[in-house]
Amino acid sequence: MSRLAAIAIKELTQLRRDRMTVAMMVVFPVVQLLVFGYAIDTDVRHVPTVVFDQDGGAAPRDVARSLEATGFYDVVGHVRSYAEISDALRRGVARVALVFPPGFSAASGAGRERSFQLVVDGSDPQIVASATGGATGLVAARNQRATAQRGAAAPLKVEITNWYNPEQRTAVFVVPGIIGVILTMTMVMLTAMAIARERERGTLEALIVSPVRSFELMVGKIVPYVGIGYVQITLVLIVGHVVFDVPFVGSVALLYLMTLVFMAANLALGLVFSTLAKTQQQAMQMSFFFLLPNILLSGFAFPWEGMPRPAQLLSEVLPLTHFLRIVRGIVLKGAGFEDLQPHLTAMGVILVAFVALATLRFHKRLD
Numbered sequence: 001m002s003r004l005a006a007i008a009i010k011e012l013t014q015l016r017r018d019r020m021t022v023a024m025m026v027v028f029p030v031v032q033l034l035v036f037g038y039a040i041d042t043d044v045r046h047v048p049t050v051v052f053d054q055d056g057g058a059a060p061r062d063v064a065r066s067l068e069a070t071g072f073y074d075v076v077g078h079v080r081s082y083a084e085i086s087d088a089l090r091r092g093v094a095r096v097a098l099v100f101p102p103g104f105s106a107a108s109g110a111g112r113e114r115s116f117q118l119v120v121d122g123s124d125p126q127i128v129a130s131a132t133g134g135a136t137g138l139v140a141a142r143n144q145r146a147t148a149q150r151g152a153a154a155p156l157k158v159e160i161t162n163w164y165n166p167e168q169r170t171a172v173f174v175v176p177g178i179i180g181v182i183l184t185m186t187m188v189m190l191t192a193m194a195i196a197r198e199r200e201r202g203t204l205e206a207l208i209v210s211p212v213r214s215f216e217l218m219v220g221k222i223v224p225y226v227g228i229g230y231v232q233i234t235l236v237l238i239v240g241h242v243v244f245d246v247p248f249v250g251s252v253a254l255l256y257l258m259t260l261v262f263m264a265a266n267l268a269l270g271l272v273f274s275t276l277a278k279t280q281q282q283a284m285q286m287s288f289f290f291l292l293p294n295i296l297l298s299g300f301a302f303p304w305e306g307m308p309r310p311a312q313l314l315s316e317v318l319p320l321t322h323f324l325r326i327v328r329g330i331v332l333k334g335a336g337f338e339d340l341q342p343h344l345t346a347m348g349v350i351l352v353a354f355v356a357l358a359t360l361r362f363h364k365r366l367d
Contacts, residue, residue, distance in 0.1 A: 043130065043306060044072075044126055044127055044129075044130035044131075044303045044305050044306040045071045045072055045130070045305070045306065046071065046072070046073070046074045046305065047072060047073055047074065047095045047096050047127060047130065047131055047305055048074055048076045048093065048094045048095055048096070048305075049067075049068075049073040049074060049075050049076060049094055049095070049096040049097065049098060050075070050076060050077050050078065050079050050084075050085065050088050050093070050094040050096075050097050050098070051064050051075055051077075051078050051079070051097070051098045051100075052078070052079050052080070052081070052082070052084075052085060052097060052098065052099045052100070053078065053100045054099070054100060054101055054102045054104075055100045055101065055102055055103065055104040055105050056105075057104065057105025057106070058105060059100075059104050059105040059108040059109075059114075060098075060100035060104055060105065060116070063098075063100070063116060063156075064098055066138055066142070067098065067134065067135060067138055070134050070137075070138055072130060072131065072133075072134030072135075073096060073098075073131075073134065076093065076094055077093070077094070079097070082099075085097040085099075085119055086163075087339075089119075089121045089163060089164075089333070090329065090333045090334070090335045090339050091329075091335070091339045091340075092325055092329065092339075094121075095120070095121040095124075095127050095131070095305065096118065096119065096120055096121065096127075096131045097118075097119040098116060098117075098118060098119075099116060099117035099118075099119060100116045100117075101115075101116070101117075104116065113155055113157065114156060114157070115156070115157035115158065115159055116156075116157075116158060116159070117158070117159045117161055118131065118132065118135050118158050118159065118160050118161065119161045119163060120132065120160065120161065120162050120163065121163060121164060122162035122163055122164045122165035122166065122168060123164045123165055123172070123173060123328050123332045123333065124173055124299075124303055125165070125168050125170060125173055126302075126303045126306075127303055127305065128162060128165075128168060130303075130306075132160050135158045135160075136158060136160075139156050139157065139158045142156055143155045143156055164332045164333055165332065169244075171240070171244040171245075171246060172244075172246055172247070172332065173328075175236070175240035175244055175246045176240075176246070176324075176327045176328045176331045176332065177299075177300045177324055177327070177328065178236055178240075179232075179233050179236045179237070179259075179327055180262070180298070180300065180320045180323045180324050180327060181294070181295060181300055181320070182232055182236065183229050183232060183233065183259070183262065183263055183266060183323075184266050184291065184294055184319070184320050185287075185291055186225075186228070186229070186232065187225060187229060187263055187266035187267045187270060188266050188267075188269055188270040188273070188287045188290060188291070189270065189283075189284065189287040190225050190228070190267075190270065191221060191222065191225060191267045191268075191270030191271050191273075191274060192270040192271075192273040192274050192277065192283040192284070192286060192287045193274065193277075193280045193283045193284065194221045194270070194271065194274045195221075195271065195274035195275055195277075196274050196277045196278065196279055196280045196282065196283045197280055199278065199279075200279060200280060219355075221267075221271060222264060222267040222268065222271070225263070225267055226260065226263055226264070226267070229259070229263040230256065230259070233255075233256075233259055237331075246331070247331070247332065248331050249331070249332065249333070249334040250329070250330035250331055250332075250333070250334045250335060250336075251330065251336070254330060254336070254337060254340075255326075255327065255330045255331070258323075258326050258330075258340065258344055258347075259323075259327075261344060261347045261348055261351060262319055262320075262322075262323040262326075262347055264351050265319040265347055265350050265351040265354055266319055268351055268354035268355045268358055269290070269319075269354045270287070271354075271355075271358040272354055272357050272358045272361060273286040273287060273290070274358075275358060275361035276361065293314075293315075293318065294318055294320045297311060297314060297315040297318060297321070298315055298318050298320040298321040298324055299315070299321060299324050299325075300320065300324060304321070316346070317350065319347050319350050319351075322343035322344075322346045322347050322350075323343075323347065325340070325343050326340050326343050326344070
């Protein structure tokens, strides 16, 4: 027992000296609790919605206000054609569109059957479920109330149209997102161990006395992994199309171009972790710690619209949040450069910040 106690005390002493590991042990469960308990909500509400009113009467406005009052929809604008609906959904400005046909108000006033269309961005099945559930529930409640008040009334109907994923297959939603998760995990992890590996192997001194500048060293360590990332994204796209029949309706060249910025941002972040960690083990711990909020807050596993506003603001500083919108926009919606430029710009700003931080952290000295 004395020998076991001695070993246990020795292990605790070594663990106490490793402040980074102790901090991770304390912070990691707290972050998990906060993220799962506060930020994750599968009941999506306040879905951005546009209205295409071909009637111009009071009845469409009444239905739109009633839908907005349910809390499931936020009307963010009005459009004048299906082309503008497509543009709004493709750019991510809206996820739902309400379409009221001509004569909707006249049918309501005459007591005839009337219907409106609900166009839903089907690239996220959870958005589809919340959007359709809110509309069908409201229609059923209004019909029931009208029947109770007037004995018999012409029913109000809603026609659901699911764009981009009519069959609501989960693979169509998941496979493009897997590209971002895989690239985040591998790019951050590989480079996070770069400087730590040099330090552990004793080769950091050679870099310190070399004429290589800090910026050149950071960029030089990023470049080799870019090719690895392109191999990974190509494999996922091919397997996803062949095995899971995931469509690809956009530009491959545009996706590869924007993926370069995303990979560079993650590689730069990995270098930041590498300059903070003293060992490869610490670098690995930081990488896994960063991966968790990416999966939970980026919109990969849970709908972004269902998160509270502070969590949404936090997710905007994650490269994966913007890349998921890019890859799903290109693969499923055929989005172009102008549609995705805001997300590309955001990733570019994140990339510059990470490269600058990594350069400042590496002082070319042993401490």
